[in-house]
Amino acid sequence: MPQMFREEFAFRLKKRSRLGIGWQMREHTRFQTMTRAKYHAADILLWLLKSRQRPAARQAGSADFHKDVPIPAKQREVRFSDFESVARLKERGGLAKDSRENWCRLWKQNPALAVGKSQLSMGWVLETAQGIVGYQGNVPLLYQFGGRTLVAATAAGLVIEPAYRARCIVLLASFYRQRDVDLFVTTHTSASAASQLKALRAKALAQHDYDKVLFWVLDAHQFSKALAAKFGLGSGMAAVGTLGSPVLRADALRRGPRSRRTNRFGVREIEVKDIGDEFEALWQRKLTETPRLFADRSPASLRWHFTLPGSSSTVAVLCCHRFERLVGYAIVLHTIDRETGMRRSMLADILVEQDDPSVTETLLEAVYSNAVASGDYLFEVIGLPRHIRQILMRWNPYVRKYPTDPLIYKTADEALVRILADENAWYASPFDGDATLMP
Incomplete structure (x- = not known):
């Protein structure tokens, strides 16, 4: 075991010896793993990326959300005047910062607006006397199939304060209740939201490998540093990242x-x-x-x-x-x-x-x-x-x-249901839904 690991292990063992042999064995195993990381650090870094676990700091950031017993909330359609409140809610929920210009782009400059039979909703909010506590955006899109133009709706920016998470399915149900929509598309949502979408009879894309993300590391050193920062790794694991970048660089050259x-x-x-x-x-x-x-x-x-x-x-x-x-x-x-x-x-x-x-x-x-x-x-x-x-x-x-189904869809058109059950009927990519549509 390297000296720096041995000294830290001895210190922890002395400090926590009262916790018993079980804890000692677990710590010993952990430091053995760190030792092996000198030679397999690249594997550890890539495993972290694959795991998509959030660092503790990001999890703590959600503590700004209200955790008290929820006060009554009513649901209504989104208005342009809601921008500031929704923007603050999305920021508390860890979503990317939005802008008024982008709202104008999505709901005033959208080419799909000229084709739809009716004006589609901008989305829905849950609102209490203290403000907006839930939001589900709704962006109209156009699709083409066999000479037919389809009006689609994509769900965008779902965010709900923890105390109101039970109301999530109500927002999703409103999304699916829209009239004059041929196809509903949701992309890259959370696992919990995906399960609720399926409870509302939506389906995952039939392509069996669509949830497998392919990637190549282009700058091993900078990638290692950024990944260590992402997962809030301490100095020990940061050192592993430094050791791992040459290994990762050599491996990346084969790809x-x-x-x-x-x-x-x-x-x-x-x-x-x-x-x-x-x-x-x-x-x-x-x-x-x-x-x-x-x-x-x-x-x-x-x-x-x-x-x-x-x-x-x-x-x-x-x-x-x-x-x-x-x-x-x-x-x-x-x-x-x-x-x-x-x-x-x-x-x-x-x-x-x-x-x-x-x-x-x-x-x-x-x-x-x-x-x-x-x-x-x-x-x-x-x-x-x-x-x-x-x-x-x-x-x-x-x-x-990918931790969940990247693309989930629903249609009330029975002929389209049968067609879309075949993966070859799709040309699906990040261009679908909101995967590359939002800032």
């Missing part, structure tokens, strides 16, 4: 794309605002292929979706051309964790004409290169159809399981 075809078809980067006519042409050609359920990817919807007011995230749009015609694009979302400084890239969307594997792989390699060039510590891929994931699996990614 990622082996070839570089980025310039094979001519890949270039544009800004979100420059998404225009050639994207519309690609989108219309895509809709004539095998019928699948697509979230609307018209230029107006793409620009609206990836313009995130008040967000520190940045977006890169990568375009692939063949003979001067756009044959595919990929969109990368770059984020920085406000607490740990973790720089993360996510493949937010990818669309390729006829699912051409050469174009797809070219774009995926360009996305990976973009993440590296941006100085990100981590590159993640969540969801996407099987043919895209098969290419990525050849890059030997790390894999972690």
Whole structure:
């Protein structure tokens, strides 16, 4: 056992000897594990990331919520004047900071508003005499399937003070009671909310591996430091992280794309605002292929979706051309964790004409290169159809399981129910729901 661990173990053993042999054995086992971590620190760091457990500091942060016996709360629809109260509630609940500009984007500038038969609700709140204690946002979206335009609703920003958690299912039921909605989509919710959604007869996406997140470590040293900060690790485990980064770096070098075809078809980067006519042409050609359920990817919807007011995230749009015609694009979302400084890239969307594997792989390699060039510590891929994931699996990614079903849906259309039971009927990705829609 290394000297620093041996001394700390002896000190703890002397201090707590009165607790008995059981405690001593547990402590001895723990410090043996820390010793082995010198050689397996990379495994420990990756296990922490996979576990998705919150550090104690974050858990304590929720103590600001009221824990007294709840006073009566009434439910009503959200109004624009609720912004400040909802923003404070979301902040207490640990959600990302929102802005008035984003509320205008979601409920005034939304392209789906011009298509729906009726004006959909902005969402619902639980309100007491002291203020708002629960919130469920509701964002209208458009989908396309077999030449048919579907009006969808996605649940966004669910947050409820602990004393009122029993009322969560009431908010969710209101979401599903909406009229003139063809499809309800909820993404990346908590395990408890997911179970309540299923109690309301919603279903998880049929794709069996959709809950497996693929990721690559791009900067092992910075990744280790950010992960240690995320989990509030003490000096001992921080040292393990320092020891682990060279091991992790060596392991990470074995992962990622082996070839570089980025310039094979001519890949270039544009800004979100420059998404225009050639994207519309690609989108219309895509809709004539095998019928699948697509979230609307018209230029107006793409620009609206990836313009995130008040967000520190940045977006890169990568375009692939063949003979001067756009044959595919990929969109990368770059984020920085406000607490740990973790720089993360996510493949937010990818669309390729006829699912051409050469174009797809070219774009995926360009996305990976973009993440590296941006100085990100981590590159993640969540969801996407099987043919895209098969290419990525050849890059030997790390894999972690999402703690719950990443996409849950419901429809009252019996024909659509039967169709969507087949995973091949979907083109599901982080573009669906609110996974990349919110700041």
